[in-house]
Amino acid sequence: MTKKLNIAYVGFGKSTNRYHIPFVKTRENIVIKRIVNRTLGKRPEQAELEATGTLFSTDINDIISDETIDLVVIVTPAFAHYDYAKQLLLAGKNVLCDKPLVETLAQAQELVSIAQEKKLFFMPFQNRRFDSDFLTIKKVIDTGYLGDLIDITVNMDHFRPADASQGENFDGAWYGHGVHMVDQMVSLFGKPQEVQYDIRATRDYDSVDDYFSVNLLYPNLRATVAATELAALPHPKWVLYGTRGTFIKNDVDQQENDLKVGLLPGTEGFGQDSPADFGQLTYYNQNGDRIVKTIPTVAGDYARVYDAAYDCLINGAEKLITDEQILTVIEILENGFKK
Structure with missing residues (x-):
């Protein structure tokens, strides 16, 4: 039997519903267990997921305390990426974060170091x-x-x-x-x-x-x-x-x-x-x-970004995007505005 990868989302806006969930639905080995968003309504997308067992809430601690979650995917406005990624990594969660990952090389280095120290998966969603x-x-x-x-x-x-x-x-x-x-x-x-x-x-x-x-x-x-x-x-x-x-x-x-x-x-x-x-x-x-x-x-x-995350977390494959590549990209972006 194929092992399932249980994932959770932080954020339930346009990007989550356009660039993430429709693709995840094509993969039978990935299960959307939880979604946390600051506000919840009764959009059709939410009702459809709830009908198949996805749990919705407004508290990120619901994800942190759920030991069945294998991977947390951050799809929030970019300014919130650093804080959410740091909170989740410190709590021992594997993290896939939407782009741009963070604003500064120092932030990226800190998050990569936490992930390395705790032996966690940490990667940007470079679809x-x-x-x-x-x-x-x-x-x-x-x-x-x-x-x-x-x-x-x-x-x-x-x-x-x-x-x-x-x-x-x-x-x-x-x-x-x-x-x-x-x-x-x-x-x-x-x-x-x-x-x-x-x-x-x-x-x-x-x-x-x-x-x-x-x-x-x-x-x-x-x-x-x-x-x-x-x-x-x-x-x-x-x-x-x-x-x-x-x-x-x-x-x-x-x-x-x-x-x-x-x-x-x-x-x-x-x-x-x-x-x-x-x-x-x-x-x-x-x-x-x-x-x-x-x-x-x-x-x-x-x-295929999710396939790569699955292969890394379940099968022990190398990450699709290396830590060196993560840091190189953020350094190039940040230097664009340095005088």
Whole structure:
């Protein structure tokens, strides 16, 4: 019999109900035992979960005192991540925390140290490691079509000219979007030798940042992560240049778009690209022939973060995201606002 992983959520807002629970429901080896939220109503999502045995309350101590809980997933506003993660780790709970994990390297180091000392699982929910477009560019790199990679750029573009907002650095695009893209690059290439920053507010100069173009510099490679909220015509999502070829993937992963229209994981066609959205590869083979190929998109699946947590906690596998990677990402984010 397959061992079940009993999980609890802290937070029951849009992110929990869009990016977490629909994917967990596709995994029979994961059971949602408890959910704690500051306020409780009688939303259909709550009633549906209660009908299958999930317990709801407003007190995090209900999770802490429940010895059957194997993993606690924090999906609250980002400013609360540090306090909840520290409280849960000190109480001996394994923790998976939504992004951005925390604001400062010192906070991340403290939480990682507590987890190490208590031999607990602690990891951020970096679901975009399982974006279909990211998995596709990993495949292209691994096949060697491009030769030695010399330049890679990932863009996250929107056109939201009237959505400027107030807040702190932690509330802007660099922490909100950049955390995913930096993590993707760190997962591929490790810690960069140098980072060059351009982070700005472009819609309202008194608002939080809504634009960034940041270069992560490695030996013989520049990795650029960029985003803007003023792209009426977006950049390609990925552009890769190598010594033998170029790969361009114009469109984003479709999981989020499908979720927004009510298409759920596990249904036919969920998250799939149409052939018109496949990436285009141009390279020169060993004979000097110019080859143009369409590369079908690799299927994405955000539930694979939960699979990785299960394998670590139940089967003793290594963590998907190492402590070194956790600290590297937060250090790069925090340094973006240091003078």
